[in-house]
Amino acid sequence: MPQLHLFNHQGELVGPVTVPALELTEDEWRARLTPEQFRILRAHGTERAFCGTLLDNKTPGVYACAGCRLPLFTSDSKFHSGTGWPSFFQAIAPGNVAERADGSFGMVRVEILCGRCGGHLGHVFDDGPRPTGLRYCLNSESLDFTPADRTADLADPAAELTPAAASPQVTGQSAQAVFAGGCFWCTEAAFEQLVGVSDVESGYCGGSKGTANYKAVCGGDTQHAEVIRITYDPGVISLDTLLNLFFDAHDPTQLNRQGNDVGTQYRSAVFYADSTQKAAVEAKIATLNASGKYRKPIVTTLEPLTAFYPAEAYHQDYARHNPTQPYIQGHAIPKACQLRARHPELFSPQG
Numbered sequence: 001m002p003q004l005h006l007f008n009h010q011g012e013l014v015g016p017v018t019v020p021a022l023e024l025t026e027d028e029w030r031a032r033l034t035p036e037q038f039r040i041l042r043a044h045g046t047e048r049a050f051c052g053t054l055l056d057n058k059t060p061g062v063y064a065c066a067g068c069r070l071p072l073f074t075s076d077s078k079f080h081s082g083t084g085w086p087s088f089f090q091a092i093a094p095g096n097v098a099e100r101a102d103g104s105f106g107m108v109r110v111e112i113l114c115g116r117c118g119g120h121l122g123h124v125f126d127d128g129p130r131p132t133g134l135r136y137c138l139n140s141e142s143l144d145f146t147p148a149d150r151t152a153d154l155a156d157p158a159a160e161l162t163p164a165a166a167s168p169q170v171t172g173q174s175a176q177a178v179f180a181g182g183c184f185w186c187t188e189a190a191f192e193q194l195v196g197v198s199d200v201e202s203g204y205c206g207g208s209k210g211t212a213n214y215k216a217v218c219g220g221d222t223q224h225a226e227v228i229r230i231t232y233d234p235g236v237i238s239l240d241t242l243l244n245l246f247f248d249a250h251d252p253t254q255l256n257r258q259g260n261d262v263g264t265q266y267r268s269a270v271f272y273a274d275s276t277q278k279a280a281v282e283a284k285i286a287t288l289n290a291s292g293k294y295r296k297p298i299v300t301t302l303e304p305l306t307a308f309y310p311a312e313a314y315h316q317d318y319a320r321h322n323p324t325q326p327y328i329q330g331h332a333i334p335k336a337c338q339l340r341a342r343h344p345e346l347f348s349p350q351g
């Protein structure tokens with residue numbers, strides 16, 4: 001089921017919330033949409049350039065799906081692309097805008113769809129502006145605009161079911177955190193056996209799609225960091241606990257290096273998915289800086305999670321598959337063992 005960010009009755013964006021996909025029959029869609037909306041959202045049409053009603057809209061606010069009112073983009077990421085279609089460099093949240101390869105018209109493009117109802121929105125290209133380098137090219141007819149002071153109008157009942165609002169005893173939920181703390185072989189090994197963590201994936205964040213490969217990232221000038229993406233159950237292990245382990249598992253006062261691994265790809269960073277995660281990390285860094293635990297200030301950067309690129313298959317579970325490799329023996333295994341020794345209650349029995 002889709003993991004989405006939604007507005008609550010206070011007009012705040014919250015999530016991720018697991019909600020069912022919206023599936024309607026063709027007749028139901030025809031009844032709900034105008035003919036032009038149906039042609040674009042449900043039949044993958046495209047409106048004529050420079051004709052859309054939202055092209056020049058500069059009012060601060062939120063652009064939601066015209067089919068199901070799921071929030072998709074904000075005015076903060078809208079830019080003038082000159083293409084004739086409304087353009088954004090970033091979705092409001094990772095799951096809300098889905099992607100699919102589109103080979104129509106003899107071109108290889110990436111189609112973008114509403115994360116809940118699957119409505120066709122447009123395409124995403126990698127020739128956009130900083131900081132993401134992406135250009136989400138939209139049809140105005142796919143979008144429904146709500147001014148910034150009226151986001152409570154987009155309130156969704158499912159938003160009241162967010163992890164923050166739910167009882168901490170409720171298990172079976174899923175959330176993700178993306179950390180960079182040096183070589184991903186080591187960080188992955190350290191987090192893999194935590195109770196409440198269902199998956200740890202190595203990958204790259206912070207740079208563009210074209211350079212998201214090990215060879216390019218090792219060069220050190222792609223802006224990517226080696227990261228791990230942790231999928232966890234917030235009812236079993238909290239983000240706060242994961243942050244404690246993250247800061248414990250590496251030295252967050254080393255700038256662009258961890259020990260002998262030197263370069264911006266080894267920087268200490270948290271890639272936050274939303275404002276709640278960002279605030280939690282900022283608070284954690286402030287607490288640690290004030291604690292006197294470190295002799296130097298923490299240099300961990302906070303970066304928006306715009307895209308996670310999984311690392312090549314041979315990097316996944318690298319320590320487990322290559323236990324005799326010297327770097328794994330010298331760094332990854334000792335690091336995982338130290339963390340386990342300091343926090344035995346958080347780990348599953350030795351396996």
Ligand SMILES: [Zn+2]
Nearest residue numbers: 065068114117
């Ligand atoms: Zn939708």
